[in-house]
Amino acid sequence: MHRGLALIAFATSVLAAPAFAASAQKITPEEAAVRRLTGEQYRNVIRDVFGPTIEFGGHFEPGLKVGGLAAAGASSIGVTPAVMEQYDAIARVIAEQVVNEAYRDQMIPCKPGDVKAADDACARQFLSGVGRLLYRRPLKPASLNAHVAAAHVGAEATRDFYKGLGLSLAAMLSSPQFLFRDAELETDPDAKGGWRLDPYAKGSQLSFFLWDAGPDLQLLAAAEKGDLSSQKGLERQVDRMMASPRLEAGVRAFFTDNLGFDEFADLTKDAVLFPKFSAQAARDAREQTLKTIVQLLVKEKGDYRDIFTTRKTFLTPELGAIYRVPLVDGRPTGTPDGWAPYEFAGNDKRAGILTHMSFTALHSPAGRGSPTIRGKALREVILCQKVPPPPGNVPFNIIQDTGNPLFKTARDRLTAHRANPVCAGCHKITDPMGLALENFDGAGEYRTTENGKQIDTSGELDGIAFKDAEGLGRAVHDNPATASCLVSRLASYALGRLPGAGEQAWVTALQASFAENGYRVPDLMREIAVSDAYYRRALPRPSPAVAGNAPLQQEAK
């Protein structure tokens, strides 16, 4: 972590806070760490502050994945000079729109005395207001003064109040306080010598977890009043946020990360082999699964495990052609496709999200399907079981030669490949599950034969045999690892890192209550959000570099 950011991380403000409810678990918290905003979180904050029409004019660097989650890498990722340049460019584009003559009256609550000169009072009013929302806490006086001074200098240099204000706003948007979610700490009255996130950091952690966005005014006000320091006050805010339609955005953000849907951005298919695949189909496939999940888990408050068996989903005409089901909408020709709820018939092979194009196409190479890659994804993403990477000297020629007349189906090819004992071990844990999805080709379209030979979709998962994808979905549904994996990954997502050894008891308790509560994801999210373990932190240990510098700092004094 960057040293300056680390300093922000453990900057402490000791506040007298009401006592927390005692934790039921023995928790040894991990060190506090800042977390870089994801691209979507950046966009969500900006849209909340400046409106949904703001354009960003650039792309955000993909996150660093830890344990398969970008969120868990958010506390390990830094900012390279190139990324900083990109942040700076995006910040300028946003700031220019905010101070643009066309929008400034809506965005800026005051008018300068002279548009060609600095106006510190107006700049202060604007910057303190947006600064509170962008930094997710009130600006400290020194920070606000610095931003007002920057606006002043900018206005004088450009002889334009608004340009000066825009420059200061751009600087604010490029600052670590905006780009990173801070982890300012306060002493924890419930744990002697312990620390916890201060109310504003707590509010940020809550809102990015539940809404994938920054705190709203009510949450900031609750933090300011100290409400978040009491269990009752915290629960009141959590319940308010859970009842908001914005919870859907939080659930979508988690599952987008959890299912690796960022990889859709780079997904391509051979257009000759898979002519129906298109960028639109890929976008729709991703959205199909997210809509299915949100409907089942949030709107219907259903059992998480049912996402692997449900026949209910949503489709567009674009997907309808790939899934071979009738679907049109009533929009005029030429307008984008609309969504419609759809339920696959009882005899249809499609049941559960593993049979969605978002799984079968995403976990396939460009020119073919892959039971191994699909099985590996299932083991790692859904069951949290690590599959070792293949040895470097493994020949893949048999698997890749889909035109070999001796091995017409993927099962044939994998059987031949497994004759190599070096390969057999790993394929044994991936292929029996992946082969159950062989009715879906590399782009997710249904098929019954490969190279003219009937496809055998039988398989097994941890001793449970099945004959097709529907059976696989049921086996995943019933596998105890499915639910516990979800809890582990949601906890990692919420914490922004993998849970530490001292936090495992908390995760175990979450897993138990998840099962007791009928595997309801919103209930699990609430339990995490109101848990004091979620906010406890240890002071970061000084890095060797900082420790080594200490004598010099003392000497300098």
Place this chain on the structure above:
Amino acid sequence: MPRAAVLTFAAAALLSGPLFSKQALAESRSFVVTWFGQAMNSKDGDCGPQGPNPRWPEQRLKNARDLGYSAEEVERMLKEDLAGEEGYEAGKIVQANVFRGRLNGEPVNGYLYPNTVIDPKLRALTGEKAKFQYGFNLDGKIGDKDFEDPETHEKGVDSEFTRAMGCMPTFRGGLTPTAAPLEYAWAWAWKKEGRSAWIITVTAEDLTKDGDATITFDRAVERLRFNADGTPRSDSSYRIDPSPKSHNEYKARIKDGLITLAEPGAADFSMVYNPEFIPVIRMTKVQMRMKVLPDRTIEGFLGGYQRWDDLYIAYASGGKANEDGNAGDLAGIYWLLRKYADHDPSPATGQMMAISATWNFYGIPAFAVSAEPPRASVHH
């Protein structure tokens, strides 16, 4: 109706059973038409020893000579036109051809008044090498000049439209889209995204067995959908335009996988086609045959007596541009169609107003759902 309701309605309508059949038949399959064009079977030598008619650049010079210009004058005009500042297209040869009609001795637009153009007597299919042409015996007779279908070997095939156009260079070709005549390939490539798709639905108790069936031709609200590589997309859904203008329903029979009309020649056919090409395909005494292939696609032929003035207007509506780019001598085509028309004599003149025609088509699997009649949307 709210959109969600429309969707539900559409899906329910489809899933509840065949949309168009009045019979209680169990299986219904729809196809979207991915090619529709004149069925041609051009062979070397089928236009006689002189071969096909000249291509348009040569024909244009011949027409100038037929207008009374000497060979030397034509040569000089051509040189002047090619060297002229305004370009060849605005030159004397081209303009002479545009206004090659003569009315009371005055030049008139030859496309608008083709009957004022001297018949260039273009060649048509003739002889033994032109014997095999796709189609149907529409009149129930086997005449000396009738064709024989190369697939079914039915004799007495009436397809004078094929005969008339068979020696026009841009109308020569085969069946498949890649082998099809340039005129239709051009029209399809250019216009396919600008017109509503055609949907064929076959309904029967068991489409894999011999028996009765119902076949419908309808026009969709949507355009044909395409894959990323430009090929037509299978398994897409289309709403059926409820307008009766483009609804054709026939009793049919399935025999050894071939679907034919149960009462051949008993019904008419009318489909709005392409407003920018042939606006409407309308035929009487229709016959049809169609096969569902193992890859779930279809291929078939449609025959009947077609209004030839519809065809002429379609080709001539592009005027000089279409004459130059695709069709060739438009007035010549007028005279060919008029000459070979073989049905529906005008009570006033005795001129046949319809010509026996054969079209071929291909299709891929699709879903057909019913649609409400189009309504104007009003924003409040």
